[in-house]
Amino acid sequence: MVSQKVTVKNPTGLHLRPAGVLCKKAIEYDSLITFKFKNNIANAKSVLSVLGACVKSGDEIEISCDGIDEEKALADIVKIIEDGLGE
Numbered sequence: 001m002v003s004q005k006v007t008v009k010n011p012t013g014l015h016l017r018p019a020g021v022l023c024k025k026a027i028e029y030d031s032l033i034t035f036k037f038k039n040n041i042a043n044a045k046s047v048l049s050v051l052g053a054c055v056k057s058g059d060e061i062e063i064s065c066d067g068i069d070e071e072k073a074l075a076d077i078v079k080i081i082e083d084g085l086g087e
Contacts, residue, residue, distance in 0.1 A: 002074050003064040010087040013056035016047070018085035023047050025080050031067025033077060044077065 010018055026033045026044040033044040037059065043049040044063070055061060063081075065073040080086075 001064060001066040002070050003062055004074055004078055005060055005062045006078050006081045007060045008055050008057060008081060008085075010084040011057050012087065013059065014050055014053065014085075016051065018087060019047050019050040021080065021085045022050055022077070025077060026073070029065070029067070029069050029073035029076075031065045031070045031073045033073055034064050036062040036064065 008014060012018070014022065023045055034041050035044055035053070036042075037053045037055055040053055042053040053061075061081075063074060063077050065071075065077070067073070
């Protein structure tokens with residue numbers, strides 16, 4: 001299992017469109033991909049779970065990946081978050 005903290009930079013946080021972008025990318029991997037925010041753990045492959053975390057711009061989340069492609073999954077998920085999730 002690998003993990004890394006990242007700050008959500010897009011101005012609207014993880015609302016529906018960026019949550020969809022995150023989930024679409026996470027689904028590409030076989031690994032379990034979750035993130036921790038304020039003592040809650042969200043499944044990055046579930047739009048409802050991501051939206052339920054209520055992550056705002058400037059919040060720091062910790063991405064965790066566990067599985068056969070965990071290193072690649074973590075690198076790619078962190079990159080799309082740092083790039084603003086399409087916004």
